[in-house]
Amino acid sequence: MATLYPEIDDRWNQKIDRARCVVSVRDSGVLVAAGVVHDAVLAPTSAMGALELGCMAVRPEYRCQGIRQQVTDLRLEYVVQAGCIPITVIDSANPSSWAAYERSERWERERTFESDGRTKYIYRATALASDWLSPPPQRDIASSTLAGHSVRPLPSSWHSPQVHTTR
Numbered sequence: 001m002a003t004l005y006p007e008i009d010d011r012w013n014q015k016i017d018r019a020r021c022v023v024s025v026r027d028s029g030v031l032v033a034a035g036v037v038h039d040a041v042l043a044p045t046s047a048m049g050a051l052e053l054g055c056m057a058v059r060p061e062y063r064c065q066g067i068r069q070q071v072t073d074l075r076l077e078y079v080v081q082a083g084c085i086p087i088t089v090i091d092s093a094n095p096s097s098w099a100a101y102e103r104s105e106r107w108e109r110e111r112t113f114e115s116d117g118r119t120k121y122i123y124r125a126t127a128l129a130s131d132w133l134s135p136p137p138q139r140d141i142a143s144s145t146l147a148g149h150s151v152r153p154l155p156s157s158w159h160s161p162q163v164h165t166t167r
């Protein structure tokens with residue numbers, strides 16, 4: 001999994017060690033994307049019992065196909081169903097990551113804070129995230145598989161797309 005990430009540091013290891021759920025995406029057996037849910041929350045969120053979506057990465061050649069969106073939705077679903085508050089923390093210098101949260105009605109920016117000289121945003125799920133999951137999602141499973149979940153299809157250009165959630 002480490003091969004997906006440009007930088008492996010203590011914080012990355014901490015998130016992996018404290019992972020509650022790992023969503024991985026494979027194309028013909030090759031790991032092309034992953035994201036985790038962890039409970040190593042360091043950000044100054046006001047959310048009690050928050051679980052954080054982190055370690056999101058998609059191999060460059062697989063970007064802009066909607067993979068991040070699916071991996072994020074699955075992690076959001078996991079946290080809401082666990083009865084916890086979903087948050088995510090994004091560096092302000094990474095608009096390709098936070099722009100999607102700004103646009104989504106299922107997320108709102110809770111606060112901005114400084115850490116190690118960098119400005120970071122905390123996004124927190126809105127009530128619409130719970131509404132989205134209730135009643136249970138009626139999502140197409142035509143071209144994707146996911147342990148214990150339904151999921152929208154991944155791009156049809158893929159040979160054997162597989163999305164897995166490991167808890």
Ligand SMILES: CC(C)(COP(=O)(O)OP(=O)(O)OC[C@H]1O[C@@H](n2cnc3c(N)ncnc32)[C@H](O)[C@@H]1OP(=O)(O)O)[C@@H](O)C(=O)NCCC(=O)NCCS
Pocket residue numbers: 056057058059062063064065066067068069070089090091094096097099100
């Ligand atoms: C940030 C990152 C995870 C995004 O992954 P991704 O799978 O490319 O994300 P998506 O495909 O869901 O969305 C990316 C863009 O493609 C667009 N898109 C989605 N499906 C598309 C499709 N079928 N055709 C064209 N564009 C599409 C989205 O609208 C989005 O546009 P935006 O940049 O204007 O927001 C990826 O670039 C990455 O791994 N970056 C390096 C690590 C990183 O920054 N991780 C996040 C740390 S918080």
